[in-house]
Amino acid sequence: MNLEKYLDITPELREAIKNGEPVVALESTILSHGMPYPENLSFAAEVEKEIRACGAHPATMALIGGKIKVGLSPEELELMCRGENVGKVSRRDFATYLATGKTGATTVASTMMCAALAGIHVFATGGIGGVHRHGEVTMDVSADLQELARTPVAVICAGAKQILDIGRTLEYLETMGVPVIGNGTEDFPAFFCKKSGFKVDYAAQNEEEIARIIKTKLELEMPGGVLIGNPIPDEYAMDFDYMEGIITKALELADAQHIHGKEITPFLLAHIKDMTGGESFASNVQLALNNARCAARIAVSLAKM
Ligand code: PSU
Ligand code: MN
Numbered sequence: 001m002n003l004e005k006y007l008d009i010t011p012e013l014r015e016a017i018k019n020g021e022p023v024v025a026l027e028s029t030i031l032s033h034g035m036p037y038p039e040n041l042s043f044a045a046e047v048e049k050e051i052r053a054c055g056a057h058p059a060t061m062a063l064i065g066g067k068i069k070v071g072l073s074p075e076e077l078e079l080m081c082r083g084e085n086v087g088k089v090s091r092r093d094f095a096t097y098l099a100t101g102k103t104g105a106t107t108v109a110s111t112m113m114c115a116a117l118a119g120i121h122v123f124a125t126g127g128i129g130g131v132h133r134h135g136e137v138t139m140d141v142s143a144d145l146q147e148l149a150r151t152p153v154a155v156i157c158a159g160a161k162q163i164l165d166i167g168r169t170l171e172y173l174e175t176m177g178v179p180v181i182g183n184g185t186e187d188f189p190a191f192f193c194k195k196s197g198f199k200v201d202y203a204a205q206n207e208e209e210i211a212r213i214i215k216t217k218l219e220l221e222m223p224g225g226v227l228i229g230n231p232i233p234d235e236y237a238m239d240f241d242y243m244e245g246i247i248t249k250a251l252e253l254a255d256a257q258h259i260h261g262k263e264i265t266p267f268l269l270a271h272i273k274d275m276t277g278g279e280s281f282a283s284n285v286q287l288a289l290n291n292a293r294c295a296a297r298i299a300v301s302l303a304k305m
Contacts, residue, residue, distance in 0.1 A: 007117060008069050017119045022122075023122070024059065025059045025123035026125075027060075027108060031043070039285075040081040041077065041078065041081040047289060055300050056295075070118045087102055090110055094113060107143070108123075108147065111123055112148070133163070133165045148173065148178045152223065156230055158229070159188050162247045163272075166190060166198055173227065179202070179226050182228075183228055187231070194232060210228055211298050228294070228298070232283060233287070233290055254271075
């Protein structure tokens with residue numbers, strides 16, 4: 001593998017990874033395609049600050065100028081947050097973007113690829129992609145799930161949005177052998193809501209226990225990741241039925257406008273945000289910060305083992 005040609009790791013992260021210090025990977029699709037400018041810029045700064053406050057190094061990923069960027073400069077963060085001519089890169093798009101030098105924001109799937117290539121084991125995001133509603137007909141299943149089946153990176157998320165078929169998403173993960181662990185909860189969370197109506201495989205007591213599970217899986221050299229469901233803090237949680245109503249409307253709109261493929265997730269996210277006003281956005285920011293803290297604590301525990 002001619003990795004050095006493509007991999008561009010900041011000096012800080014290169015040193016940290018070499019020394020086995022805790023590092024938390026972050027995605028850039030959440031910035032470029034999930035949040036408006038300039039709020040995403042404040043969020044990007046805040047999430048990195050929270051990770052540092054917990055004693056870990058943040059590593060935001062992106063594809064820029066034919067390079068896999070591990071850790072972004074302030075200018076690169078600005079570029080990703082402005083999101084002009086920034087594509088959404090999943091595994092399928094990875095080589096094309098590197099070969100053409102196009103600017104790409106990384107999804108959960110491609111951020112896991114970047115993390116694994118750089119030697120990072122822990123990654124914090126907001127929500128993962130999954131099996132879409134009616135996915136059994138459309139076959140729209142996010143590449144995030146397949147990546148969790150193959151790439152050894154632990155992903156800390158607030159579950160999956162109700163835009164997805166959460167039951168089938170969990171069935172898929174079970175088939176693919178991906179452990180789904182709750183951080184102090186038996187419920188698999190539904191992003192804005194603490195409960196989805198579905199259970200996790202195992203309710204871990206705390207981040208240290210989660211780190212032990214990740215460590216064991218790494219030592220066994222089992223392929224694939226671990227998915228950690230970390231529920232949104234109480235004070236920011238939203239009503240499940242209220243969100244169901246909003247999401248049904250957003251799905252109807254997508255249907256009427258024939259939105260398909262990689263466009264559907266950003267389309268639904270943007271419309272949910274418009275229809276709920278600022279409320280869901282504030283919740284989105286808080287759950288992502290909460291996941292970053294959880295991931296940093298896991299990374300710190302893992303580094304000690
Ligand atoms: N779900 C969210 N917010 C997001 C995404 C999903 O609630 O920002 C983004 C993530 O980057 C995720 C991607 O990896 O969308 C999934 O896209 P697709 O369904 O096209 O695989
Ligand atoms: Mn899809």
